[in-house]
Amino acid sequence: MSESNFIDYVKIFCRSGKGGKGSGHFHRAKGLPNGGPDGGDGGKGADIVLRGNAQLWTLLHLKFRKHVHGEDGDPGGTSMSTGASGKNDYIEVPLGTIAKDAETGKILFEITQDGEEKILTKGGKGGLGNTHFKNSIKQAPTYFQPGEDAKEGWIILELKVLADVGLVGFPNSGKSTLLSVVSAAKPEIANYPFTTLVPSLGIVHYRDYRSFIMADIPGIIEGAHEGKGLGHRFLKHIERNAALLFLIPADSDDIKKEYKILLNELKKFNPELLKKKRIVAISKSDMLDEELLTLMKKDLKTLKPIFISSVSGLNIQKLKDTLWEEIQD
Numbered sequence: 127m128s129e130s131n132f133i134d135y136v137k138i139f140c141r142s143g144k145g146g147k148g149s150g151h152f153h154r155a156k157g158l159p160n161g162g163p164d165g166g167d168g169g170k171g172a173d174i175v176l177r178g179n180a181q182l183w184t185l186l187h188l189k190f191r192k193h194v195h196g197e198d199g200d201p202g203g204t205s206m207s208t209g210a211s212g213k214n215d216y217i218e219v220p221l222g223t224i225a226k227d228a229e230t231g232k233i234l235f236e237i238t239q240d241g242e243e244k245i246l247t248k249g250g251k252g253g254l255g256n257t258h259f260k261n262s263i264k265q266a267p268t269y270f271q272p273g274e275d276a277k278e279g280w281i282i283l284e285l286k287v288l289a290d291v292g293l294v295g296f297p298n299s300g301k302s303t304l305l306s307v308v309s310a311a312k313p314e315i316a317n318y319p320f321t322t323l324v325p326s327l328g329i330v331h332y333r334d335y336r337s338f339i340m341a342d343i344p345g346i347i348e349g350a351h352e353g354k355g356l357g358h359r360f361l362k363h364i365e366r367n368a369a370l371l372f373l374i375p376a377d378s379d380d381i382k383k384e385y386k387i388l389l390n391e392l393k394k395f396n397p398e399l400l401k402k403k404r405i406v407a408i409s410k411s412d413m414l415d416e417e418l419l420t421l422m423k424k425d426l427k428t429l430k431p432i433f434i435s436s437v438s439g440l441n442i443q444k445l446k447d448t449l450w451e452e453i454q455d
Contacts, residue, residue, distance in 0.1 A: 132325070133186045134285040134363075137228055139193045143171025143212030145250035145273025146199035148258075152266065153205070163266060164206050165256040168273045169199030171249030172212030176283075180240035182220040183327065185285055196247070199273055202255040212249055222288035222366055228280035238288065246281055250274030284362075287325045289341035290453045292367030294388055297344075299373045300409035302326065303436040305342045308446065325363050332450055340449075341367065361395045369403035369452045371445075376410045376433070381426060403452040406431040407445055412438040 146168025153161030174196050197212030225234040225246060235244045253271030260267055293301040309328025326342040343363050364370065372388055374381050385406065392399040406426075412435035414422065419433065432448060434441045 132184050133189050134184065134287075136185045136188045136283050138188060138191065138281055138283065139278070140174045140247045140281050141193075141195045141278035142174050142247040142249040142276045143196035144198040144276040145169070145171045145252040146201045146209040147272045148253035148255035148270035149202035149204065150256045150268050150270040151204045152256075163256040163260050164204055165270055166202030166204065166207040166209065167255050167258075168202045168252030168271075169209035169211040170252050171199045171273065171276055172196030173214045173245045173249045174247045175214050175216050176223070176225060176235075176237055176244050176246050177216045177218055178221050178223070178237040178240050178242040179218040180221055182218060183285075183287070184220060185223070185283055188217070188219075188283065196249055196276070198276070199249070199252045201273075202252070202270070206255065206257055209252060211252070214249075216243075217246070219283060220285055222286050224284045224286060226282040226284065228282045234281075247277045247279065250276055286366045287327065287341050287343075287363040288339070288366050289327060290338040290368045291330075291340045291449050292364045292370050293340065293342045293373055294364065294370050294392070295373035296384060296388070299375050300436060301342045301373050304373065304407075304409065304434075305340055307436045307439075308442065309340060330446060330449075332446055336450070338450065338453055340371075361391070364392065364399060365396060367402065369405060369449065370399070371449065372404060372406045373409050374406065374431075376408050376414055376422070381408065381422075382429070385429060403455070405445075405448055405452060408433045409436065411435050411440055 148168050149165030151163070151165040153164040155161060174194055194215055194217065196215050199212050200209030202209050219237055221238055221240065224236045226232060227234060237244065251274040253273045256267050256270045259269050293305065295301050305326060305328045308330045325344065328340050329337050330340050331337050341363065372385060374384050378384050389400065406429045408422070408431045411419070411433035414433070432441055432445050434445050436442070
């Protein structure tokens with residue numbers, strides 16, 4: 127999916143339906159010119175509802191839908207008939223979508239399950255007809271209720287990709303190549319920084335027909351928490367991952383330093399990210415001879431890295447085993 131087709135933030139104006147007014151009607155029939163009150167209730171206004179859809183993973187379809195207006199309820203009728211309710215308006219969103227009040231920034235709720243429904247703006251109740259106000263003293267009430275007003279406001283919908291494992295690393299560290307090897311995902315791969323401009327999701331098939339989801343997040347650079355590079359735009363997607371896989375190439379000038387920079391960027395963006403499970407993998411390890419590999423293992427023993435190669439397949443199964451154990455813990 128191209129960058130222009132990946133939309134993870136939209137702001138929309140939602141107005142629910144107004145409740146229909148109750149009826150102040152009196153029954154009239156031949157031989158019964160002064161029948162009692164029989165005004166029906168007004169119909170309920172439509173709700174604006176967010177619904178999870180596992181087939182979606184972008185908010186692109188809402189990019190140009192800035193206003194959502196629900197149907198009003200119909201007024202009550204005669205013979206105590208209730209007016210028709212407004213038809214609810216359903217907004218389909220990908221799993222991982224958060225709804226916020228645009229004015230206060232308060233998180234209203236999040237959608238994480240396929241088919242999950244939550245009301246954004248609730249429709250107004252229909253007003254009661256005059257039949258409800260009849261009593262032994264007042265047998266011919268003319269009073270009826272108007273319908274409740276609609277509710278409206280600006281809502282922010284923000285998508286944070288849902289995945290079990292998030293790939294973290296500098297641009298051109300081999301994340302896209304790894305994802306293409308362990309899953310059926312086909313991210314763009316090239317030997318230059320920022321090849322990945324949008325998150326890519328892949329289903330990693332594991333032993334005994336089990337699977338987990340891995341997300342290739344666009345590369346982090348030093349200063350990303352301040353908005354440098356692709357900055358905040360994609361760091362937020364890491365917040366939803368159960369475990370983080372740090373990928374550092376074997377030909378890096380300083381693997382420990384690179385790892386510390388990545389940790390620091392995550393910490394400054396959101397300290398809670400450091401509480402997640404962390405696995406370190408050294409990519410492009412097929413370039414190392416036995417002597418250099420032994421020296422690097424000794425130097426990096428505190429990181430407990432897995433030396434892998436997406437090209438030769440070195441330790442790919444071991445990496446999948448480790449990831450599975452961490453996300454199941």
